[in-house]
Amino acid sequence: MNPDSDPTQPVQPKVRPMMDVAPPQQPLTQTPVSPAPQTPQTLPSAEPSGTPAPAQTSSNEQSQPVTKPPKTRKNLVLVIIVAVVITLLLVGVAIFFYLRSNNTTPEAPAATQTAPTDDGRVGPEDIDQTISEIDNSLNSVNDSTDFGQNDLTNTTIGL
């Protein structure tokens, strides 16, 4: 029987010379010459063509160690999940302490320090800078807008 006649079976490299003796009755073991992992099977001539594939596989499991499904991938996923959970816990604790530290009375915004002169003494330019900063602070608020004359009149509030 020609191995090529069975499409489900990969073509086996002809590693053995043709012999005029009867083919072996037992399934062949893997030869080191063949690079690709061979599907464990016997020569087609040794077995009837109607042999089902699972039977072949199960018989070959006894001769070869069964490769287990990759457990490392599952373990990696679990590790990632645990790491994420721990991170979330730490973030929660950090947020708690951050909010507690922010509960202190907010300090008045630090005014821009007047740049000292080279020798650290106050000079006319420092006074100018102070005046400029005072102007900026004063101009940042609008008295007539903040406390308009008509803020609480009956007309304004709808009374």
Place this chain on the structure above:
Amino acid sequence: MSDGGMNKRTKLFAVLLLLPLGILVPVLSIKSYQLPIVNAQTRETSAGLQNRQEKYRAAVADKVSTSEQERLKTRCLAVQTNIKSLDVRLGTIQTKRGEAYDAIIKNLSDLQTRLADQAFETSKLESDTSELTQKVNAYKVLMKDYKQAVSDMTAIDCTTDPVAFKGALEAARTKHAELITQVGGIREYVINTIKPSLEQIKQQLADGRTAGGNQ
């Protein structure tokens, strides 16, 4: 096989336990932090509001006629909607204006310290800064009272107690008028007193004087 199953079960149990904790802990920590503050504020507000409501009612009890009370009952809910937006705006004003005034005082204080370090006479600047600080503190008290009155207007049940609502409105109007005067006074003081003092110091420094003072 059973050991592998137990291992899987243990890991699954650990994940199912830790995952909700990882979400609950941050949320609960934030809520538990805020809840006592909210509760304390709520308790203070209820008791304080009742006291203030009594005062408001007492202040205008004789001045609100029955017809005006009825008119207030029908319109006060719409008024409260307008007042609520004012209340929110006042919060921003209070913060921003307070920061601006504090920045001015800090500028002057820092300058005063540096001038004093170089033995420059700063008594005038010191008194000016002290006066400004008093004005700003008075403003802050007024602002707090004004905002309180406006907030109370939104909190009072005006349909059942229109007299207290009217009293809160009148109190807010009084504080508002005082505030207009106060902030105008602060601005005028900075422009007409503080800045001329600084100009004088600048001139003295430019003249090479190491000690200030009026001459």
